[in-house]
Amino acid sequence: xxxxxxxxxxxxxxxxxxxxxxxxxxxxxxxxxxxxxxxxxxxxxxxxxxxxxxxxxxxxxxxxxxxxxxxxxxxxxxxxxxxxxxxxxxxxxxxxxxxxxxxxxxxxxxxxxxxxxxxxxxxxxxxxxxxxxxxxxxxxxxxxxxxxxxxxxxxxxxxxxxxxxxxxxxxxxxxxxxxxxxxxxxxxxxxxxxxxxxxxxxxxxxxxxxxxxxxxxxxxxxxxxxxxxxxxxxxxxxxxxxxxxxx
Numbered sequence: 001x002x003x004x005x006x007x008x009x010x011x012x013x014x015x016x017x018x019x020x021x022x023x024x025x026x027x028x029x030x031x032x033x034x035x036x037x038x039x040x041x042x043x044x045x046x047x048x049x050x051x052x053x054x055x056x057x058x059x060x061x062x063x064x065x066x067x068x069x070x071x072x073x074x075x076x077x078x079x080x081x082x083x084x085x086x087x088x089x090x091x092x093x094x095x096x097x098x099x100x101x102x103x104x105x106x107x108x109x110x111x112x113x114x115x116x117x118x119x120x121x122x123x124x125x126x127x128x129x130x131x132x133x134x135x136x137x138x139x140x141x142x143x144x145x146x147x148x149x150x151x152x153x154x155x156x157x158x159x160x161x162x163x164x165x166x167x168x169x170x171x172x173x174x175x176x177x178x179x180x181x182x183x184x185x186x187x188x189x190x191x192x193x194x195x196x197x198x199x200x201x202x203x204x205x206x207x208x209x210x211x212x213x214x215x216x217x218x219x220x221x222x223x224x225x226x227x228x229x230x231x232x233x234x235x236x237x238x239x240x241x242x243x244x245x246x247x
Contacts, residue, residue: 002227003081004029009073011060011116012086014041016184017134017222020215021083024223026050033073036086060086060112061104070119079123081226084113084133084156091145093194102148109152110159117163121172128171130234132222133160135176137241143203145195153178157237164235173234175225180205180241183212205242213240 008025012018014036022045026032032053034042042055054076058069073079088108090101113133124131138146139153160176167174181204204210221240224230239245 001029002223002229006080007031007033007077008081008083008226009033009035009070009079009120010083010085011035011058011069011112012134013045014038016085017179017182017215017218018083018085019045020219021085021222022053023048024216024219025081025083025226026053028223030081033076033079035069035073061107063111063115066112066115067119070116070123073120074123078127079120080127080129082116082120082124082129082131083222083226084116084131085222086112087134089146089149091149091195092147093145094147096194097147105148106152106155109149110155113156114159117159117174121163121167124172125167125170130173130175130226131160131163132225133174133176134218134222135160135178135237137178137180137239137244138203140178140237140239140245141203160237161235168234173225173230175230175234176237177218177221177225178237178239178241178245179213179218179221180244181210181212182215182218184215203244205244206246207242210242213242 008030010022013022013034026049034053035056035058036042039057046053059065090105133156135156136153138150139157143150160174164174
């Protein structure tokens with residue numbers, strides 16, 4: 001029960017890694033505030049949790065919505081943990097990747113993390129709380145066809161390290177998890193025309209024939225970094241990638 005008497009805000013909780021993270025934290029005693037653009041998905045998740053959870057709709061692409069989410073979450077009481085899991089994946093050859101697609105991925109994957117961290121920090125400081133951001137192995141080594149995705153996740157890693165250094169003396173830890181491909185709805189749609197899947201697979205996990213991770217494997221890493229067991233761990237980009245970034 002590592003999170004008993006602690007409150008966590010989890011974004012992207014309606015599915016995939018966010019959902020698995022919420023289930024893991026709840027199983028270990030956390031009180032949860034669940035956030036996603038998919039409010040119905042949040043309500044279905046809340047019905048599965050062992051305790052009560054607050055469900056809040058928000059749009060990660062909208063800075064005002066990010067700020068409002070934190071304000072609403074803080075109304076429920078002190079905030080101990082922010083898990084920035086919400087994200088989007090958009091694959092395409094460079095020539096097909098226009099400005100609108102770039103802007104959307106950067107807004108959701110990177111800018112939202114900035115806005116949420118900035119809004120949450122005043123609430124985390126008195127609690128010596130912590131933040132876990134969802135980056136990617138693709139932000140460490142790059143991914144073909146992941147023009148904006150890899151750039152956004154590399155930005156999350158740098159943002160994480162910068163905040164970790166800035167707030168270390170105040171006792172607030174900031175870390176990032178960097179998974180390889182995960183079996184989530186985000187990957188279920190397949191790949192668009194022009195994407196060489198074999199090239200992508202050569203950049204995937206080196207374990208189990210490049211098999212996708214289960215979301216629970218990533219959630220376990222989030223829970224560790226968020227727990228007191230990682231009390232001296234801050235500023236790390238924690239790979240859960242089956243050796244993808246090992247060389």
